[in-house]
Amino acid sequence: MKDDKILLSYGSGGRLSQQLIKETFLPSLRNPFLEPLDDGAIVNIAGRKLVMSTDSYVVDPIFFPGGDIGTLAISGTVNDLAVMGAIPRYLSLAFIIEEGFPAKDLKKILQSIQKTSFEAGVSIVTGDTKVVQKGFADKIFINTSGVGELSDKFKMTRKISAGDKIIINGTIGDHGTTIMAQREGLTLHSTLRSDCAPLNRLIEKLGDFGDSIRLMRDPTRGGVATVLNEIVENSGHGIVVSEASLPVRPEVRGLCEILGLDPLYIANEGKVLVVAEAARAEEIISILRTDPLGQEACIIGEVTDEHPDKVAMETDFGSRRIIDMLTGEQLPRIC
Amino acid sequence: MKDDKILLSYGSGGRLSQQLIKETFLPSLRNPFLEPLDDGAIVNIAGRKLVMSTDSYVVDPIFFPGGDIGTLAISGTVNDLAVMGAIPRYLSLAFIIEEGFPAKDLKKILQSIQKTSFEAGVSIVTGDTKVVQKGFADKIFINTSGVGELSDKFKMTRKISAGDKIIINGTIGDHGTTIMAQREGLTLHSTLRSDCAPLNRLIEKLGDFGDSIRLMRDPTRGGVATVLNEIVENSGHGIVVSEASLPVRPEVRGLCEILGLDPLYIANEGKVLVVAEAARAEEIISILRTDPLGQEACIIGEVTDEHPDKVAMETDFGSRRIIDMLTGEQLPRIC
Numbered sequence: 001m002k003d004d005k006i007l008l009s010y011g012s013g014g015r016l017s018q019q020l021i022k023e024t025f026l027p028s029l030r031n032p033f034l035e036p037l038d039d040g041a042i043v044n045i046a047g048r049k050l051v052m053s054t055d056s057y058v059v060d061p062i063f064f065p066g067g068d069i070g071t072l073a074i075s076g077t078v079n080d081l082a083v084m085g086a087i088p089r090y091l092s093l094a095f096i097i098e099e100g101f102p103a104k105d106l107k108k109i110l111q112s113i114q115k116t117s118f119e120a121g122v123s124i125v126t127g128d129t130k131v132v133q134k135g136f137a138d139k140i141f142i143n144t145s146g147v148g149e150l151s152d153k154f155k156m157t158r159k160i161s162a163g164d165k166i167i168i169n170g171t172i173g174d175h176g177t178t179i180m181a182q183r184e185g186l187t188l189h190s191t192l193r194s195d196c197a198p199l200n201r202l203i204e205k206l207g208d209f210g211d212s213i214r215l216m217r218d219p220t221r222g223g224v225a226t227v228l229n230e231i232v233e234n235s236g237h238g239i240v241v242s243e244a245s246l247p248v249r250p251e252v253r254g255l256c257e258i259l260g261l262d263p264l265y266i267a268n269e270g271k272v273l274v275v276a277e278a279a280r281a282e283e284i285i286s287i288l289r290t291d292p293l294g295q296e297a298c299i300i301g302e303v304t305d306e307h308p309d310k311v312a313m314e315t316d317f318g319s320r321r322i323i324d325m326l327t328g329e330q331l332p333r334i335c
Numbered sequence: 336m337k338d339d340k341i342l343l344s345y346g347s348g349g350r351l352s353q354q355l356i357k358e359t360f361l362p363s364l365r366n367p368f369l370e371p372l373d374d375g376a377i378v379n380i381a382g383r384k385l386v387m388s389t390d391s392y393v394v395d396p397i398f399f400p401g402g403d404i405g406t407l408a409i410s411g412t413v414n415d416l417a418v419m420g421a422i423p424r425y426l427s428l429a430f431i432i433e434e435g436f437p438a439k440d441l442k443k444i445l446q447s448i449q450k451t452s453f454e455a456g457v458s459i460v461t462g463d464t465k466v467v468q469k470g471f472a473d474k475i476f477i478n479t480s481g482v483g484e485l486s487d488k489f490k491m492t493r494k495i496s497a498g499d500k501i502i503i504n505g506t507i508g509d510h511g512t513t514i515m516a517q518r519e520g521l522t523l524h525s526t527l528r529s530d531c532a533p534l535n536r537l538i539e540k541l542g543d544f545g546d547s548i549r550l551m552r553d554p555t556r557g558g559v560a561t562v563l564n565e566i567v568e569n570s571g572h573g574i575v576v577s578e579a580s581l582p583v584r585p586e587v588r589g590l591c592e593i594l595g596l597d598p599l600y601i602a603n604e605g606k607v608l609v610v611a612e613a614a615r616a617e618e619i620i621s622i623l624r625t626d627p628l629g630q631e632a633c634i635i636g637e638v639t640d641e642h643p644d645k646v647a648m649e650t651d652f653g654s655r656r657i658i659d660m661l662t663g664e665q666l667p668r669i670c
Contacts, residue, residue, distance in 0.1 A: 006436040010464030020464060024438070029452075030444035033425070033460035041424050041460035046383035046484050054427030054480055055463045058472075090368070090378050092389030092480045096431070101341045103359070110363035117364075125368035125376035128390045129355060131346030132668060137393075138475040141465075145389055145427045145480030149381050333467060 007329070013221025014326025018230075037230075039080040039218065042150060051086035053077055054145040060333040062109070062139055064182050066174075066194030067269075069142055070112030072335060075198045075269055076220065077144040077324070078120045082200040083216040083272055084299065085156055086148030088120060094128040101140055109140070121197035122146070151241040153207035158215045164279035164303040167274040169202060169288050170296040172224055172248040173263035175270070176334050177255045191251050195270035202291045203272060209287070212280035217273045220335055222326040224300075225264040227273060228311045229325035237270050239311045240320065241301035264313075265326050267334045275303070342664070348602070349661025353565075372565075374415040374553065378486060386421035388412055389480040395668040397444070397474055399517050401509075402604075404477055405447030405480065407670060410533045410604055411555065413455045417535040418551040418607055420491055421483030423455060429463040429477040444475070444572025448462030455533035459480070474504040488542035493550045495572050499638040500616035504531065504537060504623050505631040506582040507559055508598030509606070511669050512590045519622040526586050530605035537626045538607060544622070547615040552608045555670060557661040559635075560599040562608060563646045564660035574646045575655065576636035599648075600661050602669045 009016040021037060033041040040053030055076050062069040074091065081088040086110050093113065095104070118122055174195040199218070206213060219227040228239050241264075248256075248263045256263050270293060276284055281299055288294030306312075312320040344351045356372060368376040375388030391413050397404040409426065416423040428448065432441070452459055509530040516527050534553070541548060556561040563574050576599075583591075583598045591598050605628060611619055616634055623629030641647075647655040 002606075004431050004438050006434065006438060006441060006466055007555055008434050008466050008468065011432070011464055017464065021462075022584050024442060025462065025464075027446065028442070028449045029428075029459050029462075031458050031460070033458055034462070038461075041425070043458075043460055043482075045424055045482065047384065048381035048383055050385075050482070052425055052427055052461050052482060054429045054461055054478070056429045056431050056465050056478060058431060058465045058467050077665060088389055089380055090376075092387055093364075094389045094478050094480075096391050096393045096476055097341050097346070097655065098394060099341065099343050103339050103341060106341060107363070110360065114363045122364050123368055123378075125366070125378055126387050126389055127356075127360065127364075127369070129352065129360075130391050130393045131341055131343050132393050132473060133343065135470075137476070138467060138471040141431055141472070143389070143391060143478035143480070145429075145431050145478070147378075147380065147385070147387060147482060159621075188517070333465075 009329035012326055012329045014226050023332045038084060040084040049150040050076050051081050051084045051148045051150055052082035055080065055142060056143040057335060058141050058333050059335050060138060061182050064178055064194055065192060066178060067196040068109055068112050069140060070109035071116050072196050072269060073142040073144045074113055074116035074120060075196045076335060077146040078122060078139055078198040078200050079218045080203050081146050081148035082203040082217050085154030086150050088122045088123045088146055088148040088200050091122050091146045092126045093124045095263035096137050096141040097131050098137045098139050099134045101130055116198060120200055151207060153210035154213060155211045156213055160214050160275055160303045162237060162303050162305045163278045164214055164275050165299045166239060166301040167276060167281060167284055167297060168300050169272050171249050171293040172268055172271065173248060173252040173256065175268050175333060176266035177252045179334055180331060181255055195268055197270035197293055199270060199272050199293060202293045205287050205291060206284060209280050211285050212277040214275040217271055219268050219271055221267050223265040223267060225323045226325040232309050232311055234309065235286050236308050237308050238304045238307040238309065239301055240304050241313050243313055245298060245300050247296050247298055264323060269335065343667045344664035347661055347664040349561050363588045373419060384484055386416050386419045386476060388415035389599055390415065390590045391476060391478040392670060393476050393668050394514065394670050395473060396517050399513055399529055401513060402515045402531040403444055403447050404475060405444035406451050407531050407604060408479045409448055409451035409455060410478040410479040410531045411479045411670060412588045413457060413533040413535050414553045416481050416483035417538040418553050420489030421485050423457045423481055423483040423535050425460045426457050426479050426481045427461045428459045429478040431472050432466050433474050434466055434469045436475055451533060455535055479498045486542060488545035489548060490546045491548055491550050494609055495549050495570055495604060495638045497572060497640045499549055499610050499639050500613050501574060501636040502611060502616060502619055502632060503635050504607050504629040506584050507606065508583060508587040508591065508601035510603050511601035511666060512587045515666060516590055530603055532605035532626055532628055534605060534607050534628060537628045540622050541619060544615050544619050547612040549610040554603050554606055554608055556602050558600040558602060561660040567644050567646055569644065571643050573639045573642040573644065574636055574656040575639045576648050578648055580633060580635050582631050582633055594638040599658065604670065
């Protein structure tokens with residue numbers, strides 16, 4: 001670590017987060033499970049393959065259009081398991097609550113947790129509550145950790161080849177811009193809504209295409225740009241994204257223009273990127289579109305050998321520019 | 336909840352924590368896994384019985400004699416799995432870090448995590464890091480969640496009978512008083528040390544007595560008194576603890592006397608309470624004493640039918656007084 005203090009940007013999900021993990025965490029904790037730096041880990045237990053994942057949620061504000069910290073805490077961990085090719089089964093739920101937090105808000109969050117875990121078909125089996133003095137935490141932080149059963153339908157090799165298509169199940173930037181608008185008091189953007197939702201039912205529908213899917217990722221912190229960069233890193237292949245094909249809601253685009261941000265770097269909480277064999281891409285899109293969470297599924301780009309280990313954007317004018325992963329901190333506490 | 340705000344005492348591990356769980360969490364999240372309100376949950380996955388547990392660690396100070404928040408985060412979750420009769424296998428590790436936290440302290444904590452997980456024989460397989468702005472969290476909070484394989488050696492019925500012995504593996508109150516002394520700047524108590532340690536290797540040694548052990552619990556927040564009360568609650572049986580038999584270090588007793596506290600209510604982080612058939616109690620103690628973490632193992636009391644659902648202390652003078660579970664908050668952020 002070049003800094004002697006932990007900066008906000010170390011939690012961005014971008015390049016500095018990667019650096020913290022690679023230079024500080026991995027050398028201490030090195031083991032074959034942690035090494036792939038995936039959304040979760042595949043472990044062997046009692047002769048079976050399970051997937052484990054964990055996330056803490058520190059989003060601010062805790063209530064926002066489209067959900068709250070409870071919806072997010074369930075969706076986020078369920079999605080991390082689902083993109084690993086697992087069927088999410090059981091979650092743990094741990095609260096760190098600031099003294100004086102309103103009991104009615106806790107109840108509201110618990111209702112969202114209950115509703116979202118019901119939708120996802122997961123059970124919350126164990127929990128913990130810590131309360132810290134006023135001023136020593138910001139309202140409420142939630143950790144969920146999950147265990148899922150590795151589905152035998154997905155044979156994700158994680159090896160990509162030129163021509164593979166990059167598919168997304170809908171519009172990008174909805175979650176991050178909603179949080180940002182709330183925080184800035186830009187309530188005129190009344191149609192902005194977080195996309196946070198559990199994607200496991202949608203992803204299960206792709207089981208029949210399991211051997212054509214190279215990998216899946218959920219583009220949360222750091223956005224689509226960061227995840228695509230992680231996919232090409234040391235792969236020997238590149239990815240080209242077509243600017244014209246990127247699904248972005250007009251209100252998201254508008255807010256991004258006002259604030260000088262790029263939707264490609266903005267967190268999503270109900271989106272999955274699927275890298276699949278070109279021949280099956282259209283079928284995958286048709287299946288995704290049968291689900292309410294995949295209505296706007298489309299291809300946003302493809303794997304290329306033209307610029308190995310790099311992601312490029314083909315602009316509306318036909319030129320290409322390199323898209324790096326997120327550097328610095330765009331927006332703290334987005335999830 | 337009778338209060339409209341979450342109070343510190345809701346995180347005490349005592350009566351108000353129980354009330355929060357029973358009146359607020361259970362009605363929202365009710366399911367058969369959560370219902371037993373144990374240290375972890377036994378779940379079925381892929382045809383196998385696993386145990387899951389989660390805990391967030393918010394201890395203050397983060398470094399203390401005998402360990403640090405990292406030692407605690409591994410030991411605590413490993414112990415929760417072990418007392419459920421599981422062999423702990425995999426842990427997740429999630430940090431919430433305050434902006435500006437010293438990188439060297441993070442590295443020190445990671446070393447403790449590495450060392451303690453090595454001792455316990457568990458792998459950290461997945462993780463998460465969030466950074467919040469300065470003043471929005473206190474230094475560092477850690478969540479660990481764990482998965483273990485249910486051992487077939489322990490046939491814990493959780494049914495206790497008159498005459499069963501209550502065994503502990505050593506002295507009580509060491510962790511809580513160490514934290515308290517640090518916090519009050521009472522460094523004269525230089526021999527005070529937290530007992531925090533992973534107990535799974537010790538507990539595995541009890542496997543041969545698996546069918547004589549009714550249940551095991553680790554007396555953390557709320558101390559031995561609270562856990563014994565949880566054991567007798569709605570059981571139709573009582574427990575009597577002998578004051579003379581309670582193993583308490585002189586320095587712990589001394590600090591408790593100064594501060595007006597009772598070691599029975601003070602958190603331990605390397606202790607296990609074993610309720611076992613009387614006939615095997617002495618053998619269990621012999622086995623515990625073969626381990627460095629069980630040198631001072633002893634019987635502290637027994638199950639009785641004399642005062643159903645109550646815990647009583649038999650004093651050095653032969654009288655009995657009722658020992659309730661912890662009410663209010665004795666010491667916030669002990670773990």
